[in-house]
Amino acid sequence: MPGRSDAALFKTLARILPRTRIITDSGERSLYDTDGLALYRGVPGAVLLLENAEEVIAAVRACHHHEVPFVPRGAGTGLSGGAVPLDEAWILDVTGMDRIIEIDPLESLARIEPGVVNLDLDRAASDYGLRYAPDPSSQRACTLGGNIAENSGGPHCFRHGMTTRHILALEVVLPDGTLTSLGSRSGATAGPDERGLFVGSEGTLGIAIEATVALIRRPEQVRTFLASFSSLAASCRAVSRIIASGARPAALEILDRLTIAAVEASVFRAGYPTDAEAVLLVEGEGSPAEIEEETAHVRAACSAEGALTFEEADDLEARTRLWRGRKGAFGAMGRVARDLYVLDGVVPRRALADVIEKIAAIGKKYELILSNVFHAGDGNLHPNISFDARDPEQTTRVLAAGAEILELCVAAGGTLSGEHGIGIEKRDHMGLVFTELELETQTRLRDAIDPRGLSNPGKVFPGGRSCVEAGHRGPGHAARVERIIG
Amino acid sequence: MSVETATKSIALIKRVLSQSGGPTGPFMPAGLGTRSAPPPPGVEPLTLTALSGVEDLDRDELVLTALAGTPVDRVAQEAAAVGLVLCPLIPLGTGGTLGGLYASGSESPCAPVEGHLRDAVLGVEGLTGSGAPIKSGGRVVKNVTGYDLTRFLCGSRGALAVITRLHWRLRLLPTDSIEVVIDCPATDVGARLRALRALPDPTAVRIDLNAGRTRVRALIEGGRPSASARAEQLKRGLGPGAEILSVPDEQLAPWLAPPAGTREHASVRGWIERIEELGTQSDGVATVFPYIGVGTTSAPPASAPLDAIPFGGEITRRVRSAWDPEGRLWDPHRPVPREVLS
Numbered sequence: 049m050p051g052r053s054d055a056a057l058f059k060t061l062a063r064i065l066p067r068t069r070i071i072t073d074s075g076e077r078s079l080y081d082t083d084g085l086a087l088y089r090g091v092p093g094a095v096l097l098l099e100n101a102e103e104v105i106a107a108v109r110a111c112h113h114h115e116v117p118f119v120p121r122g123a124g125t126g127l128s129g130g131a132v133p134l135d136e137a138w139i140l141d142v143t144g145m146d147r148i149i150e151i152d153p154l155e156s157l158a159r160i161e162p163g164v165v166n167l168d169l170d171r172a173a174s175d176y177g178l179r180y181a182p183d184p185s186s187q188r189a190c191t192l193g194g195n196i197a198e199n200s201g202g203p204h205c206f207r208h209g210m211t212t213r214h215i216l217a218l219e220v221v222l223p224d225g226t227l228t229s230l231g232s233r234s235g236a237t238a239g240p241d242e243r244g245l246f247v248g249s250e251g252t253l254g255i256a257i258e259a260t261v262a263l264i265r266r267p268e269q270v271r272t273f274l275a276s277f278s279s280l281a282a283s284c285r286a287v288s289r290i291i292a293s294g295a296r297p298a299a300l301e302i303l304d305r306l307t308i309a310a311v312e313a314s315v316f317r318a319g320y321p322t323d324a325e326a327v328l329l330v331e332g333e334g335s336p337a338e339i340e341e342e343t344a345h346v347r348a349a350c351s352a353e354g355a356l357t358f359e360e361a362d363d364l365e366a367r368t369r370l371w372r373g374r375k376g377a378f379g380a381m382g383r384v385a386r387d388l389y390v391l392d393g394v395v396p397r398r399a400l401a402d403v404i405e406k407i408a409a410i411g412k413k414y415e416l417i418l419s420n421v422f423h424a425g426d427g428n429l430h431p432n433i434s435f436d437a438r439d440p441e442q443t444t445r446v447l448a449a450g451a452e453i454l455e456l457c458v459a460a461g462g463t464l465s466g467e468h469g470i471g472i473e474k475r476d477h478m479g480l481v482f483t484e485l486e487l488e489t490q491t492r493l494r495d496a497i498d499p500r501g502l503s504n505p506g507k508v509f510p511g512g513r514s515c516v517e518a519g520h521r522g523p524g525h526a527a528r529v530e531r532i533i534g
Numbered sequence: 535m536s537v538e539t540a541t542k543s544i545a546l547i548k549r550v551l552s553q554s555g556g557p558t559g560p561f562m563p564a565g566l567g568t569r570s571a572p573p574p575p576g577v578e579p580l581t582l583t584a585l586s587g588v589e590d591l592d593r594d595e596l597v598l599t600a601l602a603g604t605p606v607d608r609v610a611q612e613a614a615a616v617g618l619v620l621c622p623l624i625p626l627g628t629g630g631t632l633g634g635l636y637a638s639g640s641e642s643p644c645a646p647v648e649g650h651l652r653d654a655v656l657g658v659e660g661l662t663g664s665g666a667p668i669k670s671g672g673r674v675v676k677n678v679t680g681y682d683l684t685r686f687l688c689g690s691r692g693a694l695a696v697i698t699r700l701h702w703r704l705r706l707l708p709t710d711s712i713e714v715v716i717d718c719p720a721t722d723v724g725a726r727l728r729a730l731r732a733l734p735d736p737t738a739v740r741i742d743l744n745a746g747r748t749r750v751r752a753l754i755e756g757g758r759p760s761a762s763a764r765a766e767q768l769k770r771g772l773g774p775g776a777e778i779l780s781v782p783d784e785q786l787a788p789w790l791a792p793p794a795g796t797r798e799h800a801s802v803r804g805w806i807e808r809i810e811e812l813g814t815q816s817d818g819v820a821t822v823f824p825y826i827g828v829g830t831t832s833a834p835p836a837s838a839p840l841d842a843i844p845f846g847g848e849i850t851r852r853v854r855s856a857w858d859p860e861g862r863l864w865d866p867h868r869p870v871p872r873e874v875l876s
Contacts, residue, residue: 154731155802156646177732199678210676212685213653228848233801234827236641237689239845239866241652244685246849248678253849262646265735288594294706294757335734337763338756394674396595426676466676474679481679486669489662489857490681496856497849508680 054093057114057138061096064106071095080139083124083131084186086387086437087447088472092119093136099144101161101219101257107140108255109225117502120255122163122191125184126198127390128471130250134506140255142193148172149258156263157216157233162193162256166200169261178263181208184467185378196256199248201467203299203374204331206425208264210467212247219258220246223498233260250469251504253497267298267333271343272367274359275350276324280304280420281401282353283326287424288397289349290330295342299331300425304404307377307419307432310384316376318369321357328355328424329374331367377421378432384417385434389446392468393457397427403460407431407453414449416442428466429457455480470508478510543585544661544698550580551696551862552665562864563692565603565631569638570691577864582633585698588612596704597656597673602633602697609702618704622648623737623755623790633697639689643738643790643823644753652688657701660687662694663858673701686853693845693866694854708755711781713789714768715751718775720813724806726750726772727824733771734764738790741805741829743820746813753781753789792821795830805829 061070071077072094081089093116098104111118117137124131133139145161148169152158153176160169166187170180183202184190190200195211196218208214217231231243246253277283283302290297303311308320308327320327328350332342343360350358361367373380381388395403404420407429411418417434431453435446450473454464458480465474478487491509495501551561561580562573573579585603592598593616600609606620609632613619622642624635635651636658642651657671670683687695714736718726720743727750730739736752752768754761762778769776781789800808805824812818812833822829845866854865 154728156731199682201676205676209649209653210678212682213649222848226848230847230849232799232827234799235645235650236799236827237639237652239639240690240694240850240853241639241685241688242847242849244652244682244688247685248682264646265731268734291596292594294709335760335764335767337760341757341760394676396674398594423676427674428676461672462674463672463677464679466674467678469678470680478680481672482669483667486667487680489666489668490683492666492856493681493683493853496852 052115054114054116057110057116058094060110060114061107065096065103069097069099071097080121080124080133080141083126083129085127085129085389085471085473087389087443088129088132090132090134091136092133092139095139095141097141097144101145104140104142104145104255104257105221105225105227108221108223111138111502112224112500115500115502117505119504120193120197120251122194123165123186123189125186125190126194126471127392127468128465128473130198130469130471130504130507131194132472134472137505142255143191145257151176151178151263153178155233157260158263159258159260160192161258162191162196164192166190166192166195173263174266177266179266180261181205181214181264182211185375192259192261193256196247196259197249197251198469199467201423201426201428203301203423205467206300206423207296207298212244214262215243215247215259216262217260218243218246218256220254220256222254223500223503231260235262248469250471250508252494252508254503268335269339269362270331270333270367271339272361272370273330273332273343273346274320274357274361274370275328275330275355276321276357277326277328277353277355278324280326280404283328284397284400284404284424286328286349286353286355287400289352290346291397291425293345293349295332295345297330297342297346297425298333299329300423301329301374302420302422302424303327303329303374303377304420306384306417307381307421310380310419311373311377314376314380314383316372316380318373320373324356329370374421381419381432381434384419385436387435387437389433389435389450390468391429391431391433391450391453392465393429393431393454393462394466395427395429395457395460395462397424399460399462400424400427400429403429403456406456410449410452410456414445416445416449418449423466426466427462451477472507475508476510478508547580547585547696547698548661548665551661551663559862560864561862563633563637563696565634566605566629568630569634569640573864580696582696583631591616592673593618595673597701598704599673599699599701600632601699602631602636604632606630606632606635613704614707617707619707621654621703621705622651623786624651632700632702636688636700637691637697641826641828643740643826646825647735647737652685654703655684655688655700656703658684658687658697659699660695660697663863664860666857668695671701675703691845691866693863694850694857696863710758710761711753711755711783711786712761712765713751713753713779713781714765714772714776715749715779716772716776717747717749720746720748720809723748723750723809727802727806729771729773730768733768736768738823739825740789741809741820741822741824743809743812743818743822745816746818748809748813792823792828792830795819795821795832796834797828797830799827800829801827
């Protein structure tokens with residue numbers, strides 16, 4: 049093999065793609081230097097704007113032939129540095145592949161291209177009384193290809209499951225250009241679940257060029273509850289009580305005092321009580337009889353934990369208001385500091401209160417502003433550190449605090465990530481969860497699929513390539529992130 | 535030759551897989567033999583029934599950890615004793631081990647509502663064919679740390695790994711199980727299924743065909759008042775003739791299990807056509823779970839049966855080569871050696 053040759057790759061691709069869809073200008077390339085995480089950057093060697101499956105296949109095969117690393121990319125809203133190109137890897141941007149190919153109401157499924165925006169699919173499905181359940185906070189911008197790569201979650205995954213549960217089948221281009229089909233229209237698999245392996249593989253096993261996704265019926269009725277508490281611990285205990293009662297709410301979300309204050313001072317104001325230490329947002333869905341059952345369970349659990357206030361909302365306007373605060377929480381934190389580091393750890397539910405207390409202590413130790421918004425039902429924490437990435441000393445403290453928080457989650461019986469993925473951010477912490485030999489089993493798998501290590505190199509596993517800069521990436525970035533998550 | 539004596543601890547299994555000399559394999563990990571055929575000639579069973587025990591059952595977190603050779607019925611009994619049930623609802627009482635249930639990738643008729651069996655397994659530990667450790671997932675419900683080997687190995691039938699330990703999701707025992715049924719000609723099945731799609735989701739849907747008559751059955755679970763209310767809704771939606779029946783606990787397993795027959799896979803639309811076709815035959819018999827695409831019929835299959843579908847694809851082939859270069863675990867695709875046949 050000739051070894052890496054970007055020039056030869058360019059020559060090959062120029063025969064396939066219009067010149068306007070091969071970005072080589074350094075200024076334009078730098079727009080792709082990061083994702084939704086405000087801590088890492090790397091400028092790609094080039095960016096390919098791909099619009100159909102044939103182009104993706106050709107691009108991957110060409111990259112493989114010329115040994116040029118590549119990074120599949122959707123909207124770039126990920127929060128673990130997964131879409132940051134290392135070693136001047138080329139970006140394969142599939143946001144142009146945004147067709148919903150088919151919606152089949154009888155089979156309750158849709159076939160889509162990877163560039164379809166999450167919320168666009170949900171809206172299209174609503175015409176048939178259906179919906180796409182996974183709803184990451186970035187659902188207005190993030191693409192389903194990215195959701196598949198990261199196995200994204202969202203508040204309503206508590207009841208309905210993560211992205212992987214909703215992916216029935218995939219058409220995939222492996223890193224050497226081999227085409228393969230994974231899963232089936234019914235979701236059943238014959239033999240190993242290759243579909244399940246691919247979902248959440250963070251772009252290291254190739255690119256999905258088409259997905260068949262499950263759609264579920266829109267609920268007959270939805271009721272949203274908001275309870276406020278005088279302590280975070282009480283709100284966490286209320287969550288455990290709700291689950292133990294047999295209720296099956298769609299979502300169980302907690303916001304802490306600092307987040308409430310930021311939300312209430314922002315355009316996302318939702319009417320949360322600002323004197324509370326925590327608010328618990330619960331959503332019940334189902335038939336009217338189920339809703340009444342859920343209501344009784346939720347009310348009793350919150351009352352038993354001494355809820356200060358309890359509010360129920362049935363109509364869309366009132367429910368939207370209650371959710372506005374939760375969905376706008378990350379954007380609202382922009383009022384506290386110019387940058388926000390959103391962590392993503394998981395702990396057993398019973399450990400929530402204790403771990404959050406210890407997280408607060410870590411914040412104090414490193415003199416950082418730390419707030420919490422989290423998927424309490426899943427034990428999926430999102431400690432948020434507000435900081436100024438232009439200050440290298442502060443950034444160092446942020447990274448150290450983040451590492452300590454992840455250690456804390458693992459020590460409590462949890463794990464490094466519930467929905468954001470490992471990416472660059474947590475790759476060096478994988479040793480907290482896995483032994484060297486266990487990691488070797490996984491890297492052997494990756495090497496079997498991608499022996500040249502070309503597909504999104506340097507991600508997920510420790511010891512990857514490290515040509516990445518940490519910290520501030522110049523003007524413009526903050527605005528871009530705000531657009532994505534706000 | 536069985537190497538059961540060597541499987542009482544994970545360390546011993548590792549030694550069997552790693553050592554040269556002694557039993558050479560290829561090995562087929564085996565449980566109680568309820569879900570797979572005996573090893574083909576030339577393949578040695580690696581019996582795991584001695585690797586047994588529920589290590590932890592956490593009622594608050596709704597998760598249990600058990601060794602792979604633990605009988606499923608024992609797990610179910612221990613869970614039921616504290617008011618819990620394994621997710622998703624599967625036909626129990628059929629024996630077998632937890633590892634066998636997982637490795638066979640058994641289907642749950644409740645998959646559209648509750649998720650597939652693979653969605654209920656939170657974590658897995660095991661060994662590759664060369665004895666290297668496998669770990670994926672854990673005891674928390676959300677986990678995207680590393681590759682999702684938990685799902686990948688579900689259904690791998692012992693050809694990619696020896697499963698040693700599983701972390702499994704539990705849920706509260708349903709308080710009420712009822713079904714809404716409607717009898718109709720086979721030609722009306724399509725209309726009934728379309729009507730169901732517009733109604734509150736039942737936990738599972740089953741169609742029984744016998745001599746041209748079909749019964750569409752929708753299972754509903756939940757708290758008593760709400761389950762009854764949903765059943766009434768379904769009854770109204772399915773039209774005149776629909777009725778509500780209770781499903782006693784002892785009837786739940788047979789409800790979820792198809793009787794013996796030719797196994798077929800088809801889409802919902804495919805099953806509508808197939809039922810119509812079988813309904814024209816006087817001896818047509820079928821039990822179909824249309825929402826998960828499977829069923830059994832008395833007739834020769836109209837499409838390729840499940841067993842004819844290749845075991846995995848390109849990814850499986852590559853991983854198998856990397857994890858087990860010496861072929862210590864059996865290969866579902868490998869032809870039986872001539873000398874064994876003779």
